[in-house]
Amino acid sequence: MKTRKGRAPETAAGALASDIPSAAHAPAGRVTLNDIAAHANVSRATVSLVLRKSPLVADATRTKVDAAMAELGYVYNRRAANLRSGASRTIGLVLCEITTPNYAQFTSGIDDVLAAEGYVAFITNTDEDPVRQRNLLVRMQEHGVDGIVLVPAEDTRPDAMADAHCAGVPCVVAQRRVADFPADYVGPDYAAGMELVTEHLISLGHRNIAFIGGVRRISPLSERLAGFRKALRRHRLKSGPVVPCPVLDRADGYAAARGLFAGEDHPSAVVCYNDVVAFGVMLALTERGLVPGADVAVVGCDDVAEAGLHRPALTTFTTDPRVVGREAARLLLRRIETPERPPEQIVVPPRLIIRQSCGAAPGQRSRAAHAPLHPPSRTPGRRTTARAAHT
Amino acid sequence: MKTRKGRAPETAAGALASDIPSAAHAPAGRVTLNDIAAHANVSRATVSLVLRKSPLVADATRTKVDAAMAELGYVYNRRAANLRSGASRTIGLVLCEITTPNYAQFTSGIDDVLAAEGYVAFITNTDEDPVRQRNLLVRMQEHGVDGIVLVPAEDTRPDAMADAHCAGVPCVVAQRRVADFPADYVGPDYAAGMELVTEHLISLGHRNIAFIGGVRRISPLSERLAGFRKALRRHRLKSGPVVPCPVLDRADGYAAARGLFAGEDHPSAVVCYNDVVAFGVMLALTERGLVPGADVAVVGCDDVAEAGLHRPALTTFTTDPRVVGREAARLLLRRIETPERPPEQIVVPPRLIIRQSCGAAPGQRSRAAHAPLHPPSRTPGRRTTARAAHT
DNA sequence: AGAAAGTTTTAGATCGGTCTAAAAAATTCG
């Protein structure tokens, strides 16, 4: 296909056509439609039709052109094509924090759907910086993306969004909401998940429940807190302490729980912002001589890989981020297709996963670390599964 | 040029300049150079010069044009620009498995360097499928990327690479090598890291050392095994069992170790492919009644966030993936700059991190789970740091 | 055979920038 040497005898009529070394058939620079057209003795327009599999062209011609393309090693130039036709088969994905494992799954979901449709994604990282975010959104537009999926940086103002919107680029917000901005949105139903998990704790008899991880100004936090409080309110319970965590990682959860469990009078259950915080919390509990799952119930959110294999295994809830990604991609494609459709909000329901960390069998004080194991499999075993209502 | 409606009152001494809602000044479609030119009473060429900050244009003119651009809300169209000028300020990043946390860091490192240079990256996922990889490489080229960073799928053939290379697109291979393909490469020095960690185990007196995680046909594995064996050979030790792990995750390590430690006669130390496998191994050890760090030494690779906060904390080695990413991006930029330079191989040295899992104080049989904690901080504490020689 | 209808191919404008070479304007100088 590429370098085919000594092809001379082949076309006979074209006698000395190819006594030049390797890339003989290929003109100097990149091979273009014109080169193909010349080589196949048809017009550029015809080649273009073949390229786009138009039914207009005769089979014989098609074959001839295909052969020429193969022989010259033609590579389609989408930029040129797009310049004329408008669409670019390209979308931009602007992430607030690219290293979050959750977002990797999310990205993968987007890529699944887009790749199938022949799209490619520009992916960039704002690092929670609204200024950088602005620049990147502009840059995406300069590159002529057909649409954008945005996981907004903390404190993204609605008017910053309006820019992207005014420029007429379809835009789907995902994972985090931008307050007061009526756009397409796709994200997990954190509120419902928190309600589920809190209800579960209440049903186990807990009355003093703390929340660890409150402080950031991002919608996933406010939604989780809302769900937490809603469940408490339903049972006329008062909220336990809401402890701040600026970073929301392991060390953060550890520090928060060290403080919270310093004295004698502490909550009997802890709802954590996410699994990673919960691991930190459990570490601190152990250090304080408390057994997670027996002395204090701990629940998280996300169901990261570690959750099922940690000891005690972590009760948690999750919304598959890959599913969120797929939904976001599909919604964006729909919007690109029909720009004038009304904004849509897609909230993906959570799944509750009950494990040992909230008290395997309530009242039983087994050493959690020696609790019976369900054999780890590729998909960690789930004892119970619940589905929240779709909003 | 485009359709510009009711623009009449606007220029009347600037009077009503801004009583029209928002995008009033903007012509119907996208604003182009021609629109700016018309609005500023200069030629398209002049606007282009202003755009590219050419010193040729007079200050007065520049100001006038800038004003026009601001007023009409001009968005630069890189695709059009690139079509003419060749370069696209775009690169492709083709990953074998997009959800690997390590690769997220790696990606972030690439993005750091590229964003600073005004590049954007197309990022896609081959899912270890060489066919998909081929298609994606082609698609990148169709989009006219200036270069490609490839983390090759398992079993990538050198000739598959040759395609990308022949088409004249600069290409840097990262993280995994493609056998027999002499291209730019950037990756961690796994061999040196494995040597360090194995030497450490030997120095602690271990003589029967197993390796858990051997079976995949990827260079990170063969390099790690090579380093492992090199250290053993230096001390005239025989290798313990090399146990396969197809998936290289937690469950895999768990399963492998369950088998390995079923009988009485087992290795005294285990070198794991990576940290995650090591966690699975330690779980299995605990189940078998063995205490990791006391009865059996366990070491990993990567220094994932969990490693320092696991109990026992995991001895491991790592090469910051973000650094690898940055190096890869820089090398690619260099190659784009100077296509004819000779291929370069960059191997980033590892850092050894000694923690409790290989026996805090050799001989001491404290319950590892209750071993003293060094307070977790944002960057987990490191007792020892070593640097391998640069290859 | 010639008109009508259908099928295939093509010329040439076009997308929105860049780039070259030359024109126009401003400045300097003998």
Place this chain on the structure above:
DNA sequence: CGAATTTTTTAGACCGATCTAAAACTTTCT
């Protein structure tokens, strides 16, 4: 002041595809 020089601006080709409208070629039918 006019020529020489320097600075600034511009017309128009060009990148490589798409797209429209018309031309060229077949086939069908009277």
